[in-house]
Amino acid sequence: MCSYLTLRHTRRNRRRLREEIARRGVSRLHVGCGLVLLDGWLNIFYERREEYGRVKERGGRLALNYNLLKTWPVADHSIAFIAGSHFIEHLDLNAGIAFLKESFRVMKPGAVIRLSCPDLxxxxxxxxxxxxxxxxxxxxxxxxxxxxxxxxxxxxxxxxxxxxGSHRWFYDFASLKHILELAGFRDVKKCGRLEGKVPGLKDIELPERELETVYVEAVKP
Structure with a gap:
């Protein structure tokens, strides 16, 4: 369980965490990763029972327990790819828009974000x-x-x-496109499960969920 003191300490040391992420050369964020940890990505999850706010290696893969509704410890214009598979539906609409605006902040011009979720x-x-x-x-x-x-x-x-009971919203392509554009993204496209610019899709998108899923990519101009 992460205590108030732990959270306060993390806020006070966000700069330290941001510097560590930069030092490790992180340019890809796998957000809401759950148990799926990808090589070459910073895999971000939120689990109250685990140590909070420290980058760890798990089987050679980077993992960070962090609440993505807080300001991210990631420098502006530093990220090339963000992938979130079946994550954004766990945020309500306002939180989803805030998440996308924070994604936009940390991404480089020309960077790509990919989202997938149950398709309304x-x-x-x-x-x-x-x-x-x-x-x-x-x-x-x-x-x-x-x-x-x-x-x-x-x-x-x-x-x-x-x-x-953790789902908070139900999206279709039109509603995802709307909030992505609201956050500043452009060139919003509907993709197939293994179609798109984000690397490593076969490890990100589970084949058994294709039946119910909408896949979307967008670019930061």
């Missing part, structure tokens, strides 16, 4: 079309937080509260 359009279209096969799919049901959800309507409603 996919769920809504399958609901309206009465496609029970989609809602009976093992993946869709397994990722549903409410085990008693059975009908397409119940599963669609439950999706907004998935991951133990």
């Amino acid at each position: 359009e996919i769920y809504a279209r399958n609901y309206v079309e009465g496609n029970r096969a989609f809602f009976e799919n093992k993946l869709v049901k397994e990722w549903c937080a409410f085990s008693q959800a059975r009908t397409p309507g119940e599963i669609l409603a439950a999706k907004a509260y998935d991951s133990g």
Whole structure:
């Protein structure tokens, strides 16, 4: 459990952490990484039971336990790629916009951000079309937080509260494009699972989640 003193110490030493990240030559951020740690990236997660605010090596891969709703300990215009797979839906709309503005701050001109999340359009279209096969799919049901959800309507409603109730918003491409442009990004494009400019996509985007996912990349001008 990270105490108030630990958090206060981290804020007081944000410059130290920022200098360490720069010294390590970090230019790629894998945000909301969970258990997926990528080579050549700084993998950022937030876990209250682990030591907070220190860059560590796990199997030769860099990891940082840090609350991304705070100011990031990353220098302006220093990052070439940001990837967040099934992360932004865990933030409410205002927090998601704040996250994108902070991403924009740390990225170099020409840098690319990639986001993926459950696609509201996919769920809504399958609901309206009465496609029970989609809602009976093992993946869709397994990722549903409410085990008693059975009908397409119940599963669609439950999706907004998935991951133990930690989902806070439900996006489609149009809404992701809107908030990315609001944060200053341009050239917003919808991609396939393994399509895009961000490197290492096969390690970032899980194939079993393709059925329900929208993939988007955007550029900082």
